Amino acid sequence: MFIIDEAKRQVLLIRKKRGLGAGKINGPGGKMDPGETAVECAVRETQEELGVTALNPEHHGELWFQFVDGLCMHVDVFVASQHEGEAVETPEAVPLWTSLDALPFNEMWADDVHWLGQTLVERRHFIGRFTFDDDTMLSHEVSWL
């Protein structure tokens, strides 16, 4: 989930403290609970990780990851221009309000540079397919819709 403050031209990112991608900067998110939709999951994970409620999230993309060890992952990307609450640090994440003009790609997953800027600034929709060997991206392919 990427929450944007349009007036300040900032996006609410996290420094993830534990789990897959610990230490990296990312949007808040996580795995779906049984019976939950993708958007319900993204809103819940954002509440759990930052204490903030995203309002009117819009689906902007799909990420498909294939890892060489066999792990396969599908991630839905949402963008919300409104929210309720102030972001706070939790056991899972440190909040980082970040300028849209200075996204910290060198501290993010390697694929993010291929879709995040266009998604947040130009509000484009996409499907991305990536292969990874652990942290190393082996291939990338993004279709803009």
Ligand SMILES: Nc1nc2c([nH]c(=O)n2[C@H]2C[C@H](O)[C@@H](COP(=O)(O)OP(=O)(O)OP(=O)(O)O)O2)c(=O)[nH]1
């Ligand atoms: N931006 C971006 N996010 C990614 C990439 N790969 C990747 O797993 N993610 C996201 C999807 C998830 O939100 C998170 C991975 O965490 P996860 O689903 O294993 O679970 P978690 O530890 O955060 O969560 P949970 O136990 O709270 O459900 O990172 C990537 O390449 N780019």
